[in-house]
Amino acid sequence: MRKPRNAGACLQPEALMQINGVAIDDTFAEAFGMRATRLVITALNLKWALHAARALTGFATSVIGCGCEAGIEGELSTEETPDGRPGVSVLLFAVSGKELAKQVERRVGQCVLTSPTSAVFSGIEGEPIHLGRNLRFFGDGFQMSKMIGGRRYWRIAVMDGEFLCEESAGMVRAVGGGNFLVLATGQAQALEACERAIAAMSGVQGVIMPFPGGIVRSGSKVGSKYKALMASTNDAYCPTLRGAVASRLSPAIGAVLEIVIDGLADADVRRAMRAGILAACTVGVAGGVQQISAGNYGGKLGQFHFRLHDILQ
Amino acid sequence: MSARILTLRNALQTDVDASALIPECLRGLTDAAIASLPLPGKLRVADLFDIGGEDSEHLVLRNATMRLTHVGARMKTGMVRVEGDCGPCTGMGMRGGQILVTGSAGAYAGCEMRAGILEIEGNVGDFAGSALPGNKQGMRGGIVIVHGNAGDRVGDRMRRGLILVAGDAGDCCGARMLAGTVVVKGKVGALPGLALKRGSLLLDFPPAALPVTFQDSGEHQLLFLTLLEKDLRRRGEPFARFVPLPTRVRRYCGDLATGATGEILVRT
Numbered sequence: 001m002r003k004p005r006n007a008g009a010c011l012q013p014e015a016l017m018q019i020n021g022v023a024i025d026d027t028f029a030e031a032f033g034m035r036a037t038r039l040v041i042t043a044l045n046l047k048w049a050l051h052a053a054r055a056l057t058g059f060a061t062s063v064i065g066c067g068c069e070a071g072i073e074g075e076l077s078t079e080e081t082p083d084g085r086p087g088v089s090v091l092l093f094a095v096s097g098k099e100l101a102k103q104v105e106r107r108v109g110q111c112v113l114t115s116p117t118s119a120v121f122s123g124i125e126g127e128p129i130h131l132g133r134n135l136r137f138f139g140d141g142f143q144m145s146k147m148i149g150g151r152r153y154w155r156i157a158v159m160d161g162e163f164l165c166e167e168s169a170g171m172v173r174a175v176g177g178g179n180f181l182v183l184a185t186g187q188a189q190a191l192e193a194c195e196r197a198i199a200a201m202s203g204v205q206g207v208i209m210p211f212p213g214g215i216v217r218s219g220s221k222v223g224s225k226y227k228a229l230m231a232s233t234n235d236a237y238c239p240t241l242r243g244a245v246a247s248r249l250s251p252a253i254g255a256v257l258e259i260v261i262d263g264l265a266d267a268d269v270r271r272a273m274r275a276g277i278l279a280a281c282t283v284g285v286a287g288g289v290q291q292i293s294a295g296n297y298g299g300k301l302g303q304f305h306f307r308l309h310d311i312l313q
Numbered sequence: 314m315s316a317r318i319l320t321l322r323n324a325l326q327t328d329v330d331a332s333a334l335i336p337e338c339l340r341g342l343t344d345a346a347i348a349s350l351p352l353p354g355k356l357r358v359a360d361l362f363d364i365g366g367e368d369s370e371h372l373v374l375r376n377a378t379m380r381l382t383h384v385g386a387r388m389k390t391g392m393v394r395v396e397g398d399c400g401p402c403t404g405m406g407m408r409g410g411q412i413l414v415t416g417s418a419g420a421y422a423g424c425e426m427r428a429g430i431l432e433i434e435g436n437v438g439d440f441a442g443s444a445l446p447g448n449k450q451g452m453r454g455g456i457v458i459v460h461g462n463a464g465d466r467v468g469d470r471m472r473r474g475l476i477l478v479a480g481d482a483g484d485c486c487g488a489r490m491l492a493g494t495v496v497v498k499g500k501v502g503a504l505p506g507l508a509l510k511r512g513s514l515l516l517d518f519p520p521a522a523l524p525v526t527f528q529d530s531g532e533h534q535l536l537f538l539t540l541l542e543k544d545l546r547r548r549g550e551p552f553a554r555f556v557p558l559p560t561r562v563r564r565y566c567g568d569l570a571t572g573a574t575g576e577i578l579v580r581t
Binding site: 082083084085119141142144145146147148149153155161162164 | 537540
């Protein structure tokens with residue numbers, strides 16, 4: 001379930017811009033302030049750094065049900081990591097600093113501490129949140145602290161040697177919920193466009209696309225006919241409901257997919273959206289991609305507005 | 314602006330506590346004001362030193378001898394360069410700044426210091442980085458660099474920080490350490506790590522004999538040594554003289570009499 005949102009609420013219905021025949025709606029993505037951190041996970045080799053990073057960022061697609069949104073930002077060479085081993089950079093986003101700290105501690109404890117040969121470091125300067133500060137107690141009194149270069153690290157004895165963990169990670173203000181929608185003639189066409197977008201966006205630093213493979217198919221609207229639910233399927237964008245509801249899809253649209261972007265700064269989100277939309281449009285109208293739109297709440301809730309036309313100029 | 318230079322005029326016959334001669338005490342003072350500063354023993358600075366230069370943040374003590382004690386004690390900022398030797402308690406209780414001694418320093422160098430860098434190009438006496446007699450905690454931060462040899466009980470009761478010894482260290486190196494790291498590139502004397510509670514002794518050469526309360530934990534590759542080495546490289550000279558550090562070491566855990574949560578690491 002995506003964040004509740006009236007996806008594609010256009011300020012002007014008619015598309016004024018086209019790329020490769022794909023209409024770009026004159027609308028904007030509405031995003032919110034979040035708290036974020038970057039962690040650097042290293043291991044004996046990249047394979048095991050990725051194992052730990054994938055476990056850490058698993059079940060972290062949406063703050064609604066997962067507590068945080070997380071993803072792999074990129075792979076790091078031995079020159080880029082604190083301990084000179086292959087590594088992976090991951091980003092975690094949450095709605096509050098308290099929730100972020102809780103998620104970081106829980107996920108690192110269960111997914112990185114447990115992963116063979118792993119070590120974890122803070123990857124960003126900011127307000128400190130606990131990283132190894134409490135995890136050290138797993139050492140049952142045999143944990144050792146080292147202050148190196150003004151930073152405190154914890155050495156925790158584990159069965160394959162030592163788990164090395166920085167005491168704190170930096171927390172920064174960030175942006176969550178940047179997005180765009182790909183409207184295509186069918187699932188295969190929408191998926192192809194989105195896969196190209198994700199491939200292009202994965203090269204942008206400071207962002208993650210937290211959904212499976214970076215793509216979400218279950219956009220949601222605010223509220224539901226069932227009182228217990230705060231959000232439900234975005235029927236206006238469900239092609240099978242065309243005719244039953246006030247659909248926003250033209251008859252040519254057979255599938256809609258969304259890409260959600262969380263970034264450390266609004267400029268990062270902007271860069272990622274631009275790279276993604278341009279890549280999605282390379283499929284072109286001939287390849288079945290009809291329209292690019294974006295989700296928003298009418299502009300009244302989110303601090304950040306990413307106008308598609310501005311981003312693509 | 315040239316450094317403030319205090320040149321010792323004659324050889325001292327008695328010890329003189331020079332703890333008043335630190336940048337924060339001399340900052341903003343004229344030559345006349347500095348000349349009239351009191352020193353222990355009813356002396357004034359002008360009785361012993363010729364005064365020159367302007368910038369008190371960079372203080373130079375020329376012709377220094379072992380009779381000058383407590384040089385740079387409790388200093389917080391600035392730089393003190395000691396040209397010659399200095400006596401006991403050099404850099405005692407330092408809170409910041411940097412001291413460079415071009416000669417040797419006496420006992421208790423860097424004792425109970427909390428921050429800053431104390432660099433000694435010659436040798437140091439006993440109890441470098443330790444606690445003063447009767448006190449429970451020695452060095453609590455900062456870095457002591459000794460390019461020569463160190464005496465006995467380096468880092469005694471040390472609580473935090475880093476001591477780098479390029480030469481040999483005497484007996485009971487790292488005795489009663491509570492935490493922190495001592496690196497010795499030369500040889501160490503008898504009973505290293507005696508009553509060590511926490512903390513790490515990193516030795517390039519196996520000690521002749523370990524206390525019986527240390528046990529062999531085998532050979533290990535420890536990541537924190539990589540971090541320490543990178544930090545030393547990043548700082549450049551004189552720290553870079555101590556790299557490469559061994560990453561694969563034989564670990565002896567101990568002291569079993571005090572909880573076995575410390576370690577002696579020996580290059581393999």
